[in-house]
Amino acid sequence: MKAFVPLKVSALFIAALAVILLSFNTIQAQTSMLSSGLSFTNPVLVSGTDLQVGAVYRFSNVDLVTDATVRIDSLVNGATLQTLDDNGNGSGYKDAFQPSIKSGNAGMSYAVFTFQFYLTGTNVPTIISTLNATALDVDGSGSLYEFAKIKVGQGGLATYMSTTTSISISQPVPGEFFGIDMMGVDKAGIDTSAYENMFTATNTSISSFSINYGISQTSNGNATRKFSLYMKGFAIPNPATLxxxxxxxxxxxxxxxxxxxxxxxxxxxxxxxxxxxxxxxxxxxxxxxxxxxxxxxxxxxxxxxxxxxxxxxxxxxxxxxxxxxxxxxxxxxxxxxxxGKQNESLNVSTYPNPVVNDVRITVPANWQGKEVSYQIYNMGGSMVKTVRNSNASQTEIINMNDLSRGFYVVKVQQGSEVAQQKIIKN
Missing domain, CATH: 2.60.40.10 (Immunoglobulins)
Structure with a gap:
């Protein structure tokens, strides 16, 4: 019997060691998954009509404890969504969010997506401690230029290659980062090493964020472009942040x-x-x-x-x-x-008129530097857009891509003074 005792101890030891090693490997795998960012695969439509405004999709297990939903908030200026998450033909990365969007009218046409995070298998909101959202392959073709606007909220940062001339990065408002192609050159494939055509928006304690993905073009078109948003950070060479x-x-x-x-x-x-x-x-x-x-x-x-x-x-x-x-x-x-010569009465000047994309509204000199509100009404009398500026510039730019063609009234108010003008949206 003594001959069997060492064998039993050895077997138990080996079994215990195997369990420990298996557990260690599992922990390593979990840590690797968490450090590699978020994985967006296999979306499931949970409400709305597929590929249409208002549709909501759920991505399960974007990390070990988190699900995410993606809502199509709007399709602007004739843009259409062809595929929500295109992993076909081997282009790009399976873990990235990769919508295919067909361009619409001249100017900027785009899709707006909002991301929300929940505890896995529930509708309980949760927070991502550090979010890295990287827009890859922001390029173009001829007079067509791709763009991405990532909104991660105040305190956010954008990182990009400081020496790049391929894209321009700006911050229109705090926590909102806009990157647009400048060259009109179509780069082959989608590559995480194409640093000159990518940027990362980062923030902490994020429960939701949004992105506008689209195309700027000089004429009406129907080009389909594939975008790639990879939810991880990269070691971008010569990095710069605003x-x-x-x-x-x-x-x-x-x-x-x-x-x-x-x-x-x-x-x-x-x-x-x-x-x-x-x-x-x-x-x-x-x-x-x-x-x-x-x-x-x-x-x-x-x-x-x-x-x-x-x-x-x-x-x-x-x-x-x-x-x-x-x-x-x-x-x-x-x-x-x-x-130019301006009438110092309560008239406002709007141009161009007709407008295709952006209307520019010039206010009287004595309104500048004060709080001014800008409202746009359709011919039915319903207000369809409003902007308020607490320190008005001479000229305010208001985007009208999301409005249909027709007649509108621009109403501008400073204190008790009001001026208005009719405009046409083409």
């Missing part, structure tokens, strides 16, 4: 000159702002420099006055180039000033 959070940026006419005002919520390693302007909205040139605080966790106000030639007329476009101390940079959104 060195600040821009709370506001406005432009107004003042004594026949243009006064630019902007406010930062915080700054990190900021060197300076380069003020750039353009007469066509495409080719920008530096017109001035304003140095930043550098590092701050408080609001900072800045201003710059651009002296305008007395004979200058037409439209001037302004933007800020945000430079950090390492030579990396990003851009603000664009602001527009209209130069």
């Amino acid at each position: 060195p600040l959070e821009l709370l506001s940026f406005g432009a107004m006419m003042k004594k026949n000159n243009v006064e630019l005002n902007w406010v930062t919520l915080w700054e990190k390693n900021l060197s300076h702002f380069e003020i750039e302007k353009s007469l066509d909205g495409k080719e920008f040139k530096e017109t001035g420099i304003v140095f930043g605080v550098g590092n701050s966790d408080f609001k900072t106000n800045y201003s710059y006055t651009d002296i305008i030639n007395a004979e200058t007329t037409g439209i001037i476009y302004y933007r800020l180039k945000l430079m950090d101390n390492d030579g990396k940079y990003g851009y603000s959104d664009i602001r527009v000033i209209r130069i």
Whole structure:
């Protein structure tokens, strides 16, 4: 019997060791899954009509304890959704969210998706401790340019390759990052090493976020483009983040000159702002420099006055180039000033009219810098869009891609003063 005792002990030891190793491997696998980001595969339609506005899909187990839903919030300017998550023909990545979208009318046509996170198998909302949403393969073809706008909320950051000229990254409002192709060149496939055509939006403690995916084109079209949103971070070479959070940026006419005002919520390693302007909205040139605080966790106000030639007329476009101390940079959104004779009565000027994509609304000089509300009504008298600006610029840009063709009334109000004008949407 003694001969069998060591055998039994050895068997028990081996069995226990096997269990430990199996458990260790399982934990390793789980840790690997959690560190590799979120996996979006096999969506199931849970409500609405497939591929139509309002449809909601559930992705189970995007990580070990989390499900996600994706809702089609809107399809703008004639865009149509061909496939919610296209993993066909081996292009892209199975774990990424990969919608195929067909372009619509001239201008920007796009789909808006909202993501919500829940505990697995329930409808109990949950939080992702750190969300990395990477837009891959933002490219184009000829006069067609892809874009992605990722909205992760205040405190979010965008990371991109500082030396890229293939895409432009801006932050229209805090926590919202817009990347658009600049070259019109179609890159082969979808590749996580094509750093020049990708950017990552990051934030912490996220329960939901949204993304606009679409195409900007100069004429009506029906090109189908495949997009890829990979929910993980990447080691982007020569990485840059926008060195600040821009709370506001406005432009107004003042004594026949243009006064630019902007406010930062915080700054990190900021060197300076380069003020750039353009007469066509495409080719920008530096017109001035304003140095930043550098590092701050408080609001900072800045201003710059651009002296305008007395004979200058037409439209001037302004933007800020945000430079950090390492030579990396990003851009603000664009602001527009209209130069010319203006009626100082309560008239507002809208252009272009008819409008295809964006309507520009110029307000009287004595309204600039004050709180102004902009409302658009259809011919049935229903308000279809409203914008409020607590520090109005001379010209406000309002996107009308999501409105159908027809006649509208623009109503603009500052205090007790009201002005309105009819416009046509083509």
